[in-house]
Amino acid sequence: MVANPQKKPKERRIKTEEKLEQISAIKERLIAEYSKFNNAGGKMNTLLDLLNKEYKFGLCYDTLNKTLSDKNATTLDFFCVLALCRYWKLDISYILSPADNTEQPMPAVETMMDSIKFKVLDDQAYLGTYYGFLSSNKEGSSDLHKLCLKIDLSPTKSFTASLGISRSADGSDECNEADARRLWGTPIISTTNNNLSILFTDNLGNLVFLYMQYIQHNTYGMYYRKGIAVTTASSSAREPIMQSFVLFNNPVPKEKRFYIPGLLLPPQKTFAVTEKNAEKLSAEDPLLEEFFDEFHYLLEHSKDSVYRINEKTILSEDSQMTIEDRIRALLLLKEKSISAGKFFYSQDNDYSDFGKNYLHRSE
Secondary structure, three states, X not given: OOXXXXXXXXXXXXXXXXXXXXXXXXXXXXXXXXXXXXXXXXXXHHHHHHHXXXXXXXXOHHHHHHHOOOOOOOOOOHHHHHHHHHHHOOOHHHHOOOOOOOOOOOOOHHHHHOOOOEEEOXXXXXXXXXXXXXXXXOOOOOOEEEEEEEEEEOOOOOEEEEEEEOOOOOOOOOOOOOOOEEEEEOEEEEOOOOEEEEEEEOOOOOEEEEEEEOOOOOOOOOOEEEEEEXXXXXXXXXXXXXXXXXXXXXXXXXXXXXXXXXHHOOOOOOOOOOHHHHHHHHHHOHHHHHHHHHXXXXXXXXXXXXXXXXXXXXXXXXXXXXXXXXXXHHHHHHHOOOOOOOOOOOOOHHHHHHHHOXXXXXX
């Protein structure tokens, strides 16, 4: 075998020059973004705090300063470049492209969304901290998770959002425990249908999507909202979960937290309770005893016997019916079930007033 000839000094010099040119181009692109940040009032220390405290990147001042300086164009901290691209939502393929690249960068998601039909939230009434709940992402669990949504102004004066999720309802209202999840996103309004959406992500690849009705508040800020949350199950399959969430402008006292599971059920005009559970609750709680006495005539009129059908049990049982036939039968029954086929998350003034007044009122 013939050994590969070593690169000639001229070839090595060309490669070195290309590398230095690319490093210089990367720095120029990042420095241009920092100039925008600086013109909006941001400083190097401010940027360092945002990257470390909010996004948990763990950078040091010297590394950040060297990355955003054109004086040292021979080396580059790749992790710092990634951190800046994530914070400023830059097209990383463009930032790392060769110096002679003529392609234009892909705009950030919020830049594309900030158009006639979609725009970044700019309603000052929504700035602040909101406290809420959603159900556990474990199948069969009735536990609650606390939420803490913060909508703030960034140093560039655009609206940003952060979301904390505690592992239990007994966590802090700010969701600042060491094992709480922290995610970041941009609140987007659809001007066509007046809905507010926030897609949250973190550095580990977790994703949470919140979708709710957008309402302009002339007197108060947002004090109660119920919407749709898309999260991920804690199972090994990590399948998507769609459920309700609720938000309040103040923490809900622990002694009134037992109303939250009822608020988290999907909105529907009717719901079913077994007669056994109704009688048990009525015997245990004077409030429910009064409720059934007051509305007995309505409840008796709509009372009916129901079959509680467990699909997993039906499909796993030994039977002469094939699985296909069982599924066909289940689908026909589902069409006539009392479960709602769709849920409308419109603002309900009665429940909004309940959330604003009763849940935060001292008894």
